[in-house]
Amino acid sequence: MPNLTEAKIKKLKFDGKNFKVTDGYGLYLLVAKKSKRFYCRYTYRKQQFDVPIGEYPFISLAQARERVFAIRSNLANGLPPLMTKITDKTFDEICQEFLSEFSDKVAYHTLESTMSRYRLYLQNAPLASVRISQVTPQDILSILSPLRKDGKETTAKKVLSLINSVFRYGIEHYGLQENPAYVLSQMKIAVKPYQTVHHQPFSREDLSVILSKLDDDDFSPVADALRLLPHIFVRIGELCSAHIDDFDLSEKLWRISADKMKLRRVHLVPLSRQAMAIIERRIALAENGFLFPSRYGKTDFISKCWTTTVFRQKTGSALSLHSFRSTASTLLHELGFHSDLIELQLSHKIRNNTAAPYNFATFLDERRDMLQFWSDFLDKLKSENDLFF
Secondary structure, three states: OOOOOHHHHHHOOOOOOOEEEEEEOOEEEEEOOOOEEEEEEEEEOOEEEEEEEEEEOOOOHHHHHHHHHHHHHHHHOOOOOOOOOOOOOEHHHHHHHHHHHHOOOOOHHHHHHHHHHHHHHHOOOHHHHOEHHHOOHHHHHHHHHHHHHOOOHHHHHHHHHHHHHHHHHHHHHHOOOOOHHHHHHOOOOOOOOOOOOOOOOOOHHHHHHHHHHHOOOOOOHHHHHHHHHHHHOOOHHHHHOOEHHHEEOOOOEEEEOHHHOOOOOOEEEEOOHHHHHHHHHHHHHOOOOEOOEOOOOOOOEOOHHHHHHHHHHHHOOOOOOOHHHHHHHHHHHHOOOOHHHHHHHOOOOOOOOOOOOOOOOOOHHHHHHHHHHHHHHHHHHHHHHHOOO
16 A cells, blocks of 8 residues: 655655655655655566666656556566666676775775776676677676686686676666576576685694794785784784774774774774784884785785785695684684674674674773783794794
8 A cells, every 4th residue: 555645755854864665566765865766676587676766856756656557567567677778888887887886885895806806807808898788698608607617616606796786786777678697697507606615723733833934034014914913813804904093002902994894893903912013013114004015006005815825835824814713713712711702803793682782892801801811822822832943
C-alpha cells in the first residue's frame, strides 16, 4: 500500500542522517542533507538494483510512480526493466566514474588495491575504448584468460568482480540492459572458486630465529618496518603507509585513521619502549612525512610487496608477514591474556555482546600493558636465540 503523499514529502526533513521512506512496488524516497530523491529497487536476473528515478520536486510523486510502473511492467513481460537510451560513454569512462564514487566508501588499502588492478588490467585493455553497451563476454575473457593461464586465479576473480561492479553502476545510472560480466561470473569455467588462506603462525623457535635475523646492521626504512611489525602486529598495509603525524610520542600512541582500517574505524596502537625506539629513529630521519618512505620517490612509502620480499630474503621464511598477527594471537592467548584484549588490538570484530559496543579507546591501559609485556617477551625469545649465533 502506498505510503507517500505530496504533503508528506514536503514535511520530511533531514535529521542528521540519510533515511528512506518506502512507497510501494520498490519505490522509495531517500531524504539526504541537500536533496530528496526517488529510487526504485527491483531484482533482475537474480541481482538487486536501486535505480535513481529523479530528484523531488523536479520529479513529482506521480511521475515517479509512472516510471516504477513501467519498470515493473517490463519485468512482468520478460523485458529489460529500463527501456531507456544507452549512453555513448566507453567502458573506461564509466569505470572511472564508478571508481570515483567507490573511493568514498572503502578503506584506503582496499581502494589502493582496486586502483592497482584497474591500472594493470583494465585501463589500457582493448575494451577500455569500447562503448560500454557493446562490450561482450569475449572482450572480458580476453583479459581473464591470460591471468588464468598464468595461474593467477584469485587476481582473475577480483578483476572480474571489478568489471561486474562497473556494469552494475552502468545499469543503475545509465540504463544499460545487459551485464556480460555477470554471465561469466555464473560460469564455473570463468574463474575457480576462491579459497580462503589462513595464515600459519610462526612457532616459538622460528620466531626466535626470525627476530635475530631481522636485528642486523640494515637501518633502511623497510628494515625498520620489519623490526617494528612483530611488536605491534598491525596489517602490513597499515604499517607501510604510517605517517609521522599519526604518532603521539608524549602519549606513546599511534592513532590509525578510519580510512586506513579494514573495519573503517579509528584504531589505537599503544607503543612499547622497543617500538618507540624504532619510531623515534624513523621520525628523526623522515623526509616526506611517511614513517617508511620509498626510495623511489619523495611522495610515497614502501610497498607491501617489497617489504615481503625483503623479509623473505633476510629470514628465508616462506610464510607471509600476516603470520606475525596470527602468531601474536596464538602466543598471547597461551600467555593468559583475555581474548577481548587481543581481538581489540588486532582490530577484529568483537563477537562478545558486552564488549562489542565499546569505542576505539576501550581497555587502552590494559592493552598498553599487554603490548609492553609482548615486546619484552620478544626480546627474551631473541636473546635466547642469539646465544647460538
